[in-house]
Amino acid sequence: MSERHPIIAITGSSGAGTTSVTRTFENIFRRENVSAAVIEGDSFHRYDRKEMRQRQAEAEQAGDKHFSHFGPDNNLFAELEQLFRSYGETGTGRRRKYLHDPLEAQPYGQEPGTFTPWEDVPAGTDLLFYEGLHGAVVTDSVNVARHPDLLIGVVPVINLEWIQKLYRDKHVRGYSAEAVTDTILRRMPDYVHYICPQFAHTHVNFQRVPMVDTSNPFIARDIPSASESMVVIRFANPKGIDFPYLLSMVDGSFMSRANTIVVPGGKMELAMQLIFTPFIWRMMERRKRALGAL
Numbered sequence: 001m002s003e004r005h006p007i008i009a010i011t012g013s014s015g016a017g018t019t020s021v022t023r024t025f026e027n028i029f030r031r032e033n034v035s036a037a038v039i040e041g042d043s044f045h046r047y048d049r050k051e052m053r054q055r056q057a058e059a060e061q062a063g064d065k066h067f068s069h070f071g072p073d074n075n076l077f078a079e080l081e082q083l084f085r086s087y088g089e090t091g092t093g094r095r096r097k098y099l100h101d102p103l104e105a106q107p108y109g110q111e112p113g114t115f116t117p118w119e120d121v122p123a124g125t126d127l128l129f130y131e132g133l134h135g136a137v138v139t140d141s142v143n144v145a146r147h148p149d150l151l152i153g154v155v156p157v158i159n160l161e162w163i164q165k166l167y168r169d170k171h172v173r174g175y176s177a178e179a180v181t182d183t184i185l186r187r188m189p190d191y192v193h194y195i196c197p198q199f200a201h202t203h204v205n206f207q208r209v210p211m212v213d214t215s216n217p218f219i220a221r222d223i224p225s226a227s228e229s230m231v232v233i234r235f236a237n238p239k240g241i242d243f244p245y246l247l248s249m250v251d252g253s254f255m256s257r258a259n260t261i262v263v264p265g266g267k268m269e270l271a272m273q274l275i276f277t278p279f280i281w282r283m284m285e286r287r288k289r290a291l292g293a294l
Contacts, residue, residue, distance in 0.1 A: 001149045002088035003290040006127045006283045008036075009135030009144075012154035013070075013161060013195050017208065021154050022131045024272045029129075032280055037125040039083065041132010042098040044076045045069060049113025068183075070190035075134060077142040083121075084147035087128045092121045126284065136198035145201035150279055153202035160210050160224065162217040181218060204275070207232040208265060229265030232256070233275070241275075249274055 001007075008025070012018040029036050047055060052074070059067035068074065079094070086093035097116040099105040105112045121128070136145035136153070145151065156164065162184060169175040169183075199205055208231050210224035235241055238259040246261055247253050250271055253263040263271045 001147065003286045005088050005091040006149040006287060007084055007088060007130065007147055008127060008150045008152070009130040009148040010152050010154060011041075011130075011133065011135030011137075011198050011202065013133065013191065017156060017164065018131050018154045020269075021152065021206070021272065022129075024269050025129060025276070028273065028277055028280055032277070032284070034280060034284065035124070035126045036129040037087070037095075037121045037127070039095055039128060039130040039132075040098060041130065041134060042100070043096050043115065044080045044132070044134070045098065046074050046076055048098075048115055066186055066189045068187040068190045070133060070187050070194050072139055072142075072194065077134065077137060077139060077144065080134060080137075081142050081144045081147065084128070084130075084144060087121060088147055091125065092123055093128075094118050095121050126287065133195065134198070136201040137194060138197065138201065139194075145198065149283060150276075151202040151204075153199040153205040155199055155205055156208045157210070157214075159214040159217045160208060160229075163214060163220045164223055166217065166220070167223050177218065203236050205232075205234045206268065206272075207234070208268070226265035226268065231263050231265055231268045231271070232260060233263065233271060234260045246271065246274055 010018050010021050010025070012021075025036075028034070045052070052069075055074075056067050083093040083095060096118045097104075099108060099110055099112055099114055099116065101112050105114070108116055110116070130148070134144060135148065136151050138145050155161075165184070166177060166180050169180045170177060208229050210229050212224050212228050214220060214224065234257075236259070243255060243261060247255070250263045250267045252267065253261055253271075256262050261271075
């Protein structure tokens with residue numbers, strides 16, 4: 001953790017909804033005039049798209065049915081921790097970008113599914129903002145979770161997470177339901193061992209809970225809407241959180257535990273704005289004081 005060079009990390013599984021949370025933070029950064037160095041978790045995968053497919057095929061031929069993007073063998077955990085450590089100490093570090101589609105790849109003259117060359121994080125940013133799978137990962141040799149000043153988990157109930165992934169991969173990426181189901185099954189051991197444990201290290205968790213039947217996510221025709229959901233917001237340390245203010249500002253909210261507030265799904269972004277804007281204010285004030293003391 002660093003007062004001069006703070007880090008915010010959003011962590012969650014594929015299809016969990018971390019991108020929506022990122023948009024909320026982008027709005028806060030723009031409104032509060034905060035310059036953020038943005039890091040995409042996909043850029044710390046070990047292999048590009050073509051090599052990942054090749055290695056997955058080789059793994060399946062060798063009898064490995066659980067080769068996935070979630071585990072340590074296919075990610076650069078040490079390099080991610082080094083980036084966090086370096087940024088906290090110096091305000092810079094090494095990053096690259098993963099080019100998901102032709103639109104992202106075109107300016108670089110590269111194929112989709114490849115990485116840009118490693119480069120230095122630009123100097124002079126106010127904070128580092130990470131969004132991806134492993135912002136709070138801890139293994140025997142790596143502890144990424146100890147570095148961020150603010151760690152946020154995005155964790156829909158598991159059936160909803162699967163519905164979101166099935167819908168995205170079928171309608172946006174063109175995969176069959178069978179292919180997406182195979183991916184879910186293949187990732188399950190790494191999900192249990194490397195994704196779920198992260199949410200014990202987060203400072204705030206957002207869990208969307210549908211108020212409609214999601215008993216069989218594999219036959220769901222659409223994603224439950226925000227108005228059909230509630231969001232459970234759990235604070236690891238509720239000290240300093242003004243719950244009466246949040247309850248008064250967010251219609252339909254209530255406390256379910258001393259450290260947990262539940263809000264209507266359609267009010268999730270509002271709740272995030274109310275919760276995290278003061279966090280950013282305090283973070284930037286501490287940064288100004290720390291820089292002024294140099």
